[in-house]
Amino acid sequence: MTTAFRAVLACALLAGFYLLAGLVVAAAVFFDVLLVVDFHLNGLRAAIAFTLAAGVLVRVLVVVGRREDGGQPGVAVTREEEPALWQTVDDLARRVGTAPPDEIRLVPEVNAAVSEDTRFLGLRSTRRRMFIGLPLLRTLTIDETRAVLGHELGHYSGAHTRLGAPVYRGRVALLATVAALDRHPVIRRLFALYARLYLRLSQAVSRRQELEADRLAVAVGGRQAMAGALHKIHGTATAWDLFTADYLSMTGAGGCRPAMVFSGFQAMVSDPVRQADIARLAERPAETSPYDSHPSLAERLAAIESLPEPEHVPDPRPAETLLRDATAAAQAVERSMWRPEVLNLRPVSWDELVAQGTYSTRNAEALHDLAEAGRRVVGADRPYLDAAFEAIARGRQAELEERLRELGWQSSERLLAAVLGQALEAVLIQHGQARWTLSWSGPARLLFEDGEEVTLAEYAAQVAAGPPAVAGLRQWLGDQGVRHDYVPDPQRVRHAPV
Structure with missing residues (x-):
């Protein structure tokens, strides 16, 4: 296919698009004038429909026409x-x-x-x-x-x-036009x-x-x-x-x-x-x-x-x-x-980035929100993590889950257990007991200092199921150096991946 023929084809396709847009604008003008000369309800409906559509088309074409190419990559x-x-x-x-x-x-x-x-x-x-x-x-x-x-x-x-x-411009203009006309189904x-x-x-x-x-x-x-x-x-x-x-x-x-x-x-x-x-x-x-x-x-x-x-x-x-x-x-x-x-x-190493990134995406929000949900349930003056444990000890898991949903968590049968497990992982990380470890073979692994993998999902489910397990949880956290009045650091939830 020669350059001249491609030029003719591209020009024809682009011209057809602008001709189509011009017909819509012309129809809007026609019905607007007709409405002034001889008012009818049907004419009013047509005038409104075509005028609104023409306004959308003109706005899109002006925006696309003014769009400048950004800086070259690389x-x-x-x-x-x-x-x-x-x-x-x-x-x-x-x-x-x-x-x-x-x-x-x-x-x-x-x-x-x-x-x-x-x-x-x-x-x-x-x-x-x-x-x-x-x-x-x-x-x-x-x-x-x-x-x-x-x-x-x-x-x-x-x-x-x-x-x-020009082919790219035409593609952008057409796709932008179709997207902008969502309230005008026929056009x-x-x-x-x-x-x-x-x-x-x-x-x-x-x-x-x-x-x-x-x-x-x-x-x-x-x-x-x-x-x-x-x-x-x-x-x-x-x-x-x-x-x-x-x-x-x-x-x-x-x-x-x-x-x-x-x-x-x-x-x-x-x-x-x-x-x-x-x-x-x-x-x-x-x-x-x-x-x-x-x-x-x-x-x-x-x-x-x-x-x-x-x-x-x-x-x-x-x-x-x-x-x-x-x-x-x-x-x-x-x-x-x-x-x-x-x-x-x-700038950090990949090991550090994975440790920080996995904590940010998996643990930080769970820890902060569990403490905040516990505060709301038991009426504490500060978001102590132990307030959530106290809510479980009092048998108020349903209220705790409701507060978590208010904070943006999706409903599920294992909501409290999942959030609790991720929060406990966060506690271990913040107290230097465990760390997310880079793996190029698959997802990062949370490991204790001795290299043993941290697996808390089943234990978190046991704690979330009823009050009797709370005392053991408190004892275990104490053994890990976690104070009873521990309040999560709010700074740790502000840096999200870009």
Whole structure:
């Protein structure tokens, strides 16, 4: 598909959207004028409906039109800073028959991409950028990286990026319009149908472009390198999602952030148990949709296998060797990940972050709320933890659970036992008797100083079940150094993960 034809298609689709919006505005004006000339109740209803819908459309289009692109992600690297990486990109650009990018940026993503700033609906290019995910450089070989970068440069040589901005703007405008018209079901349905048409057409073109770029990737890197890169990218993306959900999400807990993000990611993917989990997740068949921007992995691999194998000198060295100082590059990219307020947080090791983060998300609120619920039940002047034990000793568990629900806890058959168990864990942690311990194989484990795992769920259920167990609980806590008048530190519940 030629650049000119894509320009015509994009313009037609965008023009159709604005024409549709113009028709709604015109209908609003028509019914408003008709209402002034000849008042009817039905005309009033139509005028109100179209005028409100037109107001929504105009507001959305103005907002989308004024929206400015934010700062570019990651860290820009110059030719002087990373000569080997730039030389590789320059060489690949010559081989695929295109100009190299004006800028290369290392980004904290499991991805590589290119963009192109253009004018006059893609007819004139002003600036090209290439984005290279640092996790990829820590995962792929040089062979595989050359294939991936050749794929991205293939988007330039095929002029795939020329209309990226207007197509994206159209997608944003359509989706924002559909979302904003939730109170106008009839008109919303009309725009939703047009949005589906626009997305199906534009994404179908995108999928064809990906296959075209794959052909160039094989031409410069070989079938084996490109297929291996796709497999690794798929698995690494799965691993990054796990890392983000299980570890990186704790950033901000206790006022801390990880000092070294990528070293933690490398440690997780090197763990044998995690490797098996990641492989199992990556093997799951992916669902496909006509709205996908990329063909499925299986489709891409099949297409690659059908291509001729070029003459190629293998280079199995790690792709990180393309960087002059991989550690410095990682530190720079990590700094680019965080907003200024996060950069101001205390940098800590992963062990410390997991200890703080798990306490923050699991224990801090339980301890504070159990003490506060006990205070409300027995009428204490301060939120002593023992007030909750006293409420249980008096057989007032139902009232204690009601106060916990008032504090935001969800109802369940084991509500009191669950909160009590988590609160007792918190007491042990605050008194230095136990600590959440990092595990790259799975969830953190709460361990006593001697390495024995803390298991309090069953004991907490026994205490929550009736008054007789309270005396033993008080004795046990006393043995752990917990005073009878212990009041949880409210400062420990204020730092939530960001």
